[in-house]
Amino acid sequence: MCDEGETADRADAVRTESQKMESRAGETALDGSARSIIVLIVVGMLVGVLSGMFGIGGGTVIVPALVLVGLTQRQAAATSLAAIVPTSISGVVSYAMGGDVDWVAALLLACGMVIGSQIGSWLLSRLPEMFLRWFYAVFLVFVIVSQLVFTPQRDAAIHLDAATGILLALLGVVIGVLSGLLGIGGGAVAVPSLSLLFGASDLIARGTSLLAMFPSAIAGTIANWRRRLVYLRHGLIIGVCAAVTAPLGTMLAGMMTPRMGANLFVAYLAVLFVRSVWTALKVTPGASAWVSGRGRNRDSC
Numbered sequence: 001m002c003d004e005g006e007t008a009d010r011a012d013a014v015r016t017e018s019q020k021m022e023s024r025a026g027e028t029a030l031d032g033s034a035r036s037i038i039v040l041i042v043v044g045m046l047v048g049v050l051s052g053m054f055g056i057g058g059g060t061v062i063v064p065a066l067v068l069v070g071l072t073q074r075q076a077a078a079t080s081l082a083a084i085v086p087t088s089i090s091g092v093v094s095y096a097m098g099g100d101v102d103w104v105a106a107l108l109l110a111c112g113m114v115i116g117s118q119i120g121s122w123l124l125s126r127l128p129e130m131f132l133r134w135f136y137a138v139f140l141v142f143v144i145v146s147q148l149v150f151t152p153q154r155d156a157a158i159h160l161d162a163a164t165g166i167l168l169a170l171l172g173v174v175i176g177v178l179s180g181l182l183g184i185g186g187g188a189v190a191v192p193s194l195s196l197l198f199g200a201s202d203l204i205a206r207g208t209s210l211l212a213m214f215p216s217a218i219a220g221t222i223a224n225w226r227r228r229l230v231y232l233r234h235g236l237i238i239g240v241c242a243a244v245t246a247p248l249g250t251m252l253a254g255m256m257t258p259r260m261g262a263n264l265f266v267a268y269l270a271v272l273f274v275r276s277v278w279t280a281l282k283v284t285p286g287a288s289a290w291v292s293g294r295g296r297n298r299d300s301c
Contacts, residue, residue, distance in 0.1 A: 036069055036234075037237065039065065039068075039069050040069075040234055040237040040238050040241075041237065041238075041241050043061065043062060043065045043238055043241075044083070044237060044238035044239065044240065044241025044242045044245075045241050045242070045244070045245045046061060046245075047061050047062055047083070047087060047238060047241075047242040048087060048090070048241065048242035048243060048244060048245030048246040048248070048249060049245050049246070049248055049249040049252070050249060050268070051087050051088070051090075051091050051187075051210070051242060051246050051249055052090075052091050052094060052245070052246040052247060052248060052249020052250035052251070052252070052253060053249040053250070053252050053253045053256075053261065053264070053265075054187065054191065054206060054249075054253070054261065054264075054265050055091070055095075055187045055190075055191045055205060055206025055207065055208075055209040055210055055253075056187030056188050056191065056209070057080075057084035057087055057088055057179075057186065057187050057210075057213050057217065058080075058083065058084060058087055058238075058242060059077075059080045059081070059084060059179075059182065059188075060140070060143075060188055060269065060272055061268075061272070062076070062079075062080040062083055062084075062238055063076045063077055063080045063136070063182065064076075064272060064275050064276060064279065066079055066080065066234075067279055071231070072129060073129050073132045073133050073136070073279075074124060074125070074129065074132065074229060075229055075230075075231065077124060077132070077181070077182055077229075078121075078124065078221075078224035078227075078229035078230045079229075079230055079231045079232075079234055079235045080235070080238075081117075081179065081180070081217050081220045081221050081224060081230075081235075082217075082221040082224075082225075082230050082232055082235030082236065082239065083235040083236070083238040083239040083242065084213060084217040084239065085214065085217045085218055085221065085239060086236070086239035086240055086242065086243045087238075087239050087242040087243055087246060088210045088211070088213050088214045088217060089214065089243065090242070090243035090244070090246040090247065091206075091207075091210040091246045091249075091250065092207065092210045092211045092214065093247075094246060094247045094250035094251075095203065095206060095207025095210060095250060096207065096211075098203070098207075098250075098254065100201075100203040100204050100206070100207040101204070101207035101208055101210075101211055102157070102158050102200065102204055102207075102208045103211070104160060105158050105160065105168055105194070105198070105200075105208050105212075106208045106209075106211040106212040107212075108165050108168040108169050108172065109168050109169070109171065109172040109175070109190065109208070109209075109212035110172065110211070110212045110213075110214070110215045110216060111169055111172060112168070112169040112170060112171065112172020112173040112174075112175070112176060113172040113173070113175050113176035113179060113186060113212060113213065113215065113216035114172075114176060114215050114216050114219045115172075115173055115176060116172065116173040116174060116175060116176020116177040116178075116179065116180065116216070117176040117177070117179050117180040117216040117217075117219050117220035117223070118176075118180065118219060118220070118223055119173075119176070119177050119180065120176060120177040120178060120179055120180020120181035120182075120220065121180035121181075121220050121223035121224050121227070122180075122223070123177070123180070123181050124180060124181050124224070124227075124229070125227045125229065127181075129283055130280070130283045130284055132181070132182075133276065133279055133280035133283060134280045134284075135181070135182070136182055136276050136280075137273060137276040137277050137280055139178065139182060139188075140269055140272055140273040140276060141273065143188045143189070143192065143269055144266050144269050144270060144273065146192040146193075146196065147192060147262045147263075147265050147266045147269070148262075148266060150192065150195065150196050150262075151258055151259045151262060152195035152196075152200065152201055152202040152205065152258050152262075153201055153202075153258065154201050154202060154203065154257075154258055155201060156195075156199050156200060156201040156204075157199070157200065157201065157204060158194065158198045158199060158200045158204065158208075159199065164198065167197070167198075168198070171190070171193055171197070172212065172216075174189070175189050175190055175193075175212075175213075175216075176216050176220075179213070179216055179217070179220055180216075180220040180223070180224075186209070186212070186213050186216065187206070187209040187210065187213060188269075190205070190208075190209035190212060190213070191205045191206055191209045192205075194208060194209065201258075202253075202258040202261060202262075203253065203254065206253065221235075
């Protein structure tokens with residue numbers, strides 16, 4: 001028993017030291033330079049448009065962007081969740097003005113997502129970097145396939161009963177785990193799920209998704225903040241800029257057909273998938289040497 005206790009203590013100490021090293025690396029990467037701030041502003045403005053168009057929090061864009069400027073996958077996921085809070089507020093207001101939010105369905109989803117986000121945040125501080133990056137790539141494949149095989153109707157709505165309410169709450173738990181683990185708001189799962197499983201129109205699915213992700217994003221951010229994984233200033237820069245441009249995305253969503261919206265969603269997710277696989281290869285033993293060699297070959301050419 002003593003040996004088991006000592007082993008657990010050593011594992012906790014190693015994990016704590018690893019998180020401290022990641023924190024120092026992140027501080028060096030996002031040092032407040034003009035280049036870093038410009039990147040965060042541009043990413044925030046892009047995320048706002050995409051959030052309004054597709055009903056997503058923008059984590060699928062924010063996470064790879066933060067990794068690109070130097071954060072680890074773990075830090076990027078945690079900081080992304082903080083940025084989603086102001087982004088989702090702006091998007092909800094825009095969709096609610098058009099009557100495209102199912103408030104009861106959003107509440108049920110949110111209850112499950114708050115619970116799930118705590119589980120995801122706990123896993124985030126314990127899973128290895130390589131697993132997180134490959135899991136993120138596989139997650140993108142799932143979303144791309146779901147968008148290709150299903151086209152929602154513009155005038156459909158969610159019909160609530162007891163069974164539907166339970167299923168919505170369970171879906172919320174699953175989305176919450178992914179939210180805390182990957183730093184996404186959950187819209188990339190919630191939007192196609194609400195349309196495919198519950199019959200919501202594309203606009204109602206997006207508006208409801210944005211409202212549901214707000215409480216879980218706050219809960220996940222608080223949990224990640226306690227674990228010293230969040231770079232709050234950088235998350236707020238992205239989030240505030242996204243909140244400004246989200247109404248533009250909502251306007252564009254209303255102008256597009258459901259199929260066109262799904263096709264555009266797939267196009268940008270495909271780009272993110274290629275980028276995510278490339279970054280995952282860089283931290284995969286054996287494959288990292290091949291990726292580095294390819295980079296040096298391009299530079300020599």
